[in-house]
Amino acid sequence: MKLLVTGGAGFIGSAVIRHIINNTNDEVVNLDKLTYAGNLESLAEVSDSERYTFEQVDICNRAEVDRVLAQHQPDAIMHLAAESHVDRSIDGPAEFIETNIVGTYTLLEATRQYWHALEGNKKTNFRFHHISTDEVYGDLPHPSDVQEEGVKLPSPPAGEGQGERGKAGELPMFTEQTPYAPSSPYSASKASSDHLVRAWHRTYGLPVLLTNCSNNYGPYHFPEKLIPLMILNALEGKPLPVYGKGDQIRDWLYVEDHARALCKVVKEGQVGETYNIGGHNEKQNIEVVHTLCDILQELRPQEKSYRDLITTVTDRPGHDRRYAIDASKIEKELGWAPEETFETGIRKTVQWYLDNLDWCQRVQDGTYQRERLGAAG
Incomplete structure (x- = not known):
């Protein structure tokens, strides 16, 4: 296959491209605007491959998107290009509306025109895979809620697969049928793009696939x-700023596991279907920070504990308290499951940053100095 990956210089997109080039015989066209979060260094190990091509293009630029489609004739599109940081969306929502909504619309219309002109198996087998987030669902009941008198946890709707932890009386999880209730400008813009993709499938017949993932690392x-x-x-x-009590819960998914899942969906997923992708690793933010501190103490020991650097700061406006993905559908239907536990994945992650501090410095220079974002409410 020849795959067009939008946002391929970003965090998840670059992991997808590395996976494709290193583990398949497929070709990749990387379409990326190269904003502050896009970095071609993330693709250095595969950039010399004859199966890799880069196009610096903004998905909002219809003429350039049309050119790329006509020139490269992809068999599928994996759409990851997006503004994705909640705190930045609080400070400046306009860019999120432009890229995530207008950009997705522009890409859909260009793709629809391209797809209509295809013939035979090329048209029959074409796929548009839209990659989204679990944040579109809003948040879920938190364990602390059950400690409050009078709080009754909802039972899962009849017929919905909630996994072992979604039974009546237990904390529910996001399924593919969970109604959307986004909380931030970021998640609202992603929810909007999801709705556009489904509408282009229902109205125009565009062969789409959607995935919603948990927090990647x-x-x-x-x-x-x-x-x-x-x-x-x-x-x-420096201080380790933790929002509020640090008791917000996220499901953590190792990015290379996510890349494997996305490649499986684009090739084996059923047109029109949504697949939730999670890591089966619910952790409170403060637990994650403690784990990082303890691994650093082991790998880069210092006299004073790294935990002493933890400080609490005012919580993010509209901060969702808990996310949890039920990924039973993709496991049952496509045979995907994460290979990394949180313990193995987080250790690999810390070691990678210790080994690549020069990369960290270069991507921050002139763009971001780890200042607090999203404090406005």
């Missing part, structure tokens, strides 16, 4: 995100 993650931010601050002896 791993190598090449831009330092504004929780895990790389904590690692780099700790190494420099």
